[in-house]
Amino acid sequence: MTQMRLVVVGASGRMGRVLIRAVDEAPDLLLVGAIDQPGSEFIGRDAGELAGLPPLGVKISDDALTHFAAADGVIDFTVPQATVGYAALAAQARIVHVIGTTGFSPEDEEKIAAASRHAAIVKSGNMSLGVNLLAALVRRVARTLDEGFDIEVLEMHHNRKIDAPSGTALLLGQAAAQGRGVTLEENGVFTRHGHTGARKAGDIGFATLRGGSVVGEHNVIFAGQAERIELAHKAEDRGIFARGALAAARWARGRKPGLYSMADVLGLADF
Numbered sequence: 075m076t077q078m079r080l081v082v083v084g085a086s087g088r089m090g091r092v093l094i095r096a097v098d099e100a101p102d103l104l105l106v107g108a109i110d111q112p113g114s115e116f117i118g119r120d121a122g123e124l125a126g127l128p129p130l131g132v133k134i135s136d137d138a139l140t141h142f143a144a145a146d147g148v149i150d151f152t153v154p155q156a157t158v159g160y161a162a163l164a165a166q167a168r169i170v171h172v173i174g175t176t177g178f179s180p181e182d183e184e185k186i187a188a189a190s191r192h193a194a195i196v197k198s199g200n201m202s203l204g205v206n207l208l209a210a211l212v213r214r215v216a217r218t219l220d221e222g223f224d225i226e227v228l229e230m231h232h233n234r235k236i237d238a239p240s241g242t243a244l245l246l247g248q249a250a251a252q253g254r255g256v257t258l259e260e261n262g263v264f265t266r267h268g269h270t271g272a273r274k275a276g277d278i279g280f281a282t283l284r285g286g287s288v289v290g291e292h293n294v295i296f297a298g299q300a301e302r303i304e305l306a307h308k309a310e311d312r313g314i315f316a317r318g319a320l321a322a323a324r325w326a327r328g329r330k331p332g333l334y335s336m337a338d339v340l341g342l343a344d345f
C-alpha cells in the first residue's frame with residue numbers, strides 16, 4: 075500500500091511535536107501538512123526543525139483546507155473548538171480524523187458525531203494501549219463487584235493541562251459505569267467541598283490533581299469493607315499517545331464512515 079499522507083494539526087503543541095517525530099520515524103506514513111492556528115508565531119517555520127529534527131520541507135501553515143485536500147488523514151490533539159471545526163473539514167474532504175483532544179461539551183460531541191456520518195473518526199480520551207486495556211479491566215471488575223465497593227477515579231497531570239477531569243478519567247469512569255450498568259450522568263460525582271454528607275452507595279467519584287511535569291497518572295480504586303482493589307496506569311512519555319494515534323490512523327484508512335474508539339482499533343471492545 076502507498077504511504078498514508080497525514081496532516082498534524084496543533085503542530086507546535088506538546089503532542090503536535092511528538093506526533094511530527096513519530097510520523098517521521100514511520101516508513102509507511104508521510105507528513106504532508108503541519109497546521110497551527112492563524113496568528114501563531116510558528117507559521118512558516120519548518121515542522122521538522124520545530125520538532126527537533128532536521129528540516130522536513132513541511133512549513134507550519136494555517137491553511138487546513140488545502141492540506142486536508144491532499145491528505146489521507148489528520149491527527150488532532152488541539153482544543154475542542156478547533157477539533158469541531160477540523161471534524162467538519164475532514165468530513166468534507168472524506169479523510170480519516172484521529173481525535174485525541176479532550177474536554178468536549180455535549181454540543182461538541184454532537185457535532186463530531188454528525189461529521190462521522192461522512193468520514194471515519196477515531197476518538198479517544200487516551201490513545202495508549204495501556205489505558206485502553208486498563209479500561210477493559212475496570213469494566214470487568216466493576217461488573218463483578220456490587221455497590222459494597224465504592225468506585226473512585228484519581229488522576230494527576232502536569233500544571234499546563236486546561237481541562238478536568240481528564241479525558242482518560244472520564245473514559246475510565248465510563249468503563250466503571252458500564253460494568254455496573256449505570257451512567258456517569260446519574261452516578262458521577264465531580265466535586266466535593268464543604269459539608270457534603272456521607273458518600274452515597276453507587277456514586278462514582280472523581281478527584282483531580284495538577285502539578286509539575288506529570289505526563290498522566292490514573293488510579294481506579296474499588297474500596298470495600300476492610301479491603302481495596304486499585305488499578306493504575308502511569309504514562310512516562312507522550313510517545314505512547316502518538317503511537318496509538320498513528321495506529322488508529324492506519325486502522326481507519328479505507329474504513330467506512332463512523333465514530334470509532336481505541337477499543338475498536340485495539341480489538342478490546344468485547345474484552
Ligand SMILES: NC(=O)C1=CN([C@@H]2O[C@H](COP(=O)(O)OP(=O)(O)OC[C@H]3O[C@@H](n4cnc5c(N)ncnc54)[C@H](OP(=O)(O)O)[C@@H]3O)[C@@H](O)[C@H]2O)C=CC1
Pocket residue numbers: 083084085086087088089090109110111112114151152153156173174175176177198199200201202241315
Ligand atoms: N487522547 C490522548 O491520548 C491525549 C490527549 N491529549 C489532549 O490533547 C490536547 C492537546 O494537548 P497538548 O499537546 O498537551 O496541549 P498544547 O496546548 O501543548 O497543544 C495544543 C496545540 O493546539 C494549538 N491550537 C489551538 N487552536 C488551534 C487551531 N484552531 N488550529 C490548530 N492548532 C490549534 C495550540 O496553539 P496555541 O498554543 O497557539 O494556542 C497548541 O499548539 C488536550 O486536549 C489534551 O488533553 C494529550 C495527550 C494524550
Ligand SMILES: O=C(O)C1=N[C@H](C(=O)O)C[C@H](O)C1
Pocket residue numbers: 176199200231235236239240241242243289290291309
Ligand atoms: O493533557 C494531557 O497531557 C493529557 N490528556 C489526556 C487526558 O485528558 O486524559 C491524556 C493524557 O492523560 C495526557
